[in-house]
Amino acid sequence: MREITGLPLVERFMVTAQRMLPGHVIGIHSDRPFLGYEIARLVLQLNKHWQAEHGGVLELFASPEGEAVFKVNPEHNKAFGFLLHPKSYHGVTEVTQPRQTVVFNFWHVANTPELEAHIKALFANLHFSELPAALDPIASAAEASLPEEVTFRAGTAAIALHRWGYDAATVVSGYQYSAGLDGSESHDAETYAAVRLADWVAYLYRDSFDLARWGVLRGELAGMERFTRLLPTWRLCLPEWE
Numbered sequence: 001m002r003e004i005t006g007l008p009l010v011e012r013f014m015v016t017a018q019r020m021l022p023g024h025v026i027g028i029h030s031d032r033p034f035l036g037y038e039i040a041r042l043v044l045q046l047n048k049h050w051q052a053e054h055g056g057v058l059e060l061f062a063s064p065e066g067e068a069v070f071k072v073n074p075e076h077n078k079a080f081g082f083l084l085h086p087k088s089y090h091g092v093t094e095v096t097q098p099r100q101t102v103v104f105n106f107w108h109v110a111n112t113p114e115l116e117a118h119i120k121a122l123f124a125n126l127h128f129s130e131l132p133a134a135l136d137p138i139a140s141a142a143e144a145s146l147p148e149e150v151t152f153r154a155g156t157a158a159i160a161l162h163r164w165g166y167d168a169a170t171v172v173s174g175y176q177y178s179a180g181l182d183g184s185e186s187h188d189a190e191t192y193a194a195v196r197l198a199d200w201v202a203y204l205y206r207d208s209f210d211l212a213r214w215g216v217l218r219g220e221l222a223g224m225e226r227f228t229r230l231l232p233t234w235r236l237c238l239p240e241w242e
C-alpha cells in the first residue's frame with residue numbers, strides 16, 4: 001500500500017471481516033479522515049460465484065447526489081483500494097446473497113491514534129474564556145464579519161498557543177493567522193512555527209486530516225529547529241519516517 005499510494009503509512013494496519021446479509025445496503029458516505037482515522041483502505045471481496053443479481057456492487061461517486069462514476073463488482077479475490085478524504089463518496093448496492101469482505105485499514109504517519117490522544121488532551125475542557133483579554137477586541141471584530149466556523153477554528157488555534165505557554169501577543173498573532181486576518185508584523189522563527197502548528201492542530205481537531213494542507217505545513221516547517229515547547233506536538237504532526 002505504501003508503494004501504491006506513495007504515502008508514508010504507519011507499520012501497523014487493521015483488518016476487519018465484514019458480512020452483509022440479504023436486504024443490506026450501505027448508503028453513500030465518505031469516511032473522511034477525522035483526527036486519528038485511517039487514510040487508506042483495501043477492500044478484498046470474498047464472494048465465490050458472484051453474479052450480477054446478487055448485488056453488493058461497490059459504487060464510487062463524485063458527489064453525494066450524483067450517479068456512480070465507477071463500479072466494483074464484488075467478485076471473489078477482487079481487491080479495491082482507495083484513499084479517504086472529504087469527498088471519497090462511496091456506497092454498496094443492496095445485496096440478495098450474503099456478501100463477505102475483508103477490509104484492511106492503513107494510517108498515515110501524521111494522523112495516528114497517538115496524535116489523536118495528544119490533541120484531545122491539548123484541547124480538553126476547552127473554554128475560550130481562558131484566552132488573554134488582549135484577544136477580545138480582535139475576536140469580537142472577527143466574529144462580526146467572518147463565518148462562525150472560521151472564528152471557532154481560530155479560537156481553537158489560540159487555545160493551543162496559550163496552552164503551549166505563549167504570551168498574549170503570540171496568541172493574538174495565531175488567532176489572526178488562522179482567521180485569515182492580516183497580522184502584518186514579521187515574526188521570529190519560533191512564533192512563525194508555533195502559529196502554523198497551532199493552525200494545523202486546530203484544523204485537525206475541528207475538521208479532518210487534509211493531505212494537501214499537511215504538505216504545505218511540512219514545507220513551511222522543513223529544516224526548522226524544533227522548539228522545545230512545540231516538540232511533543234511537532235513530533236506527532238511531522239514525524240520523521242524514512
Ligand SMILES: O=C(O)CCC(=O)C(=O)O
Pocket residue numbers: 026031041043058090091092101103
Ligand atoms: O464493502 C465494501 O465494498 C466497501 C465498504 C465500505 O464502505 C468501506 O470499506 O469503507
Ligand SMILES: [Fe+2]
Pocket residue numbers: 029030031090
Ligand atoms: Fe466506507
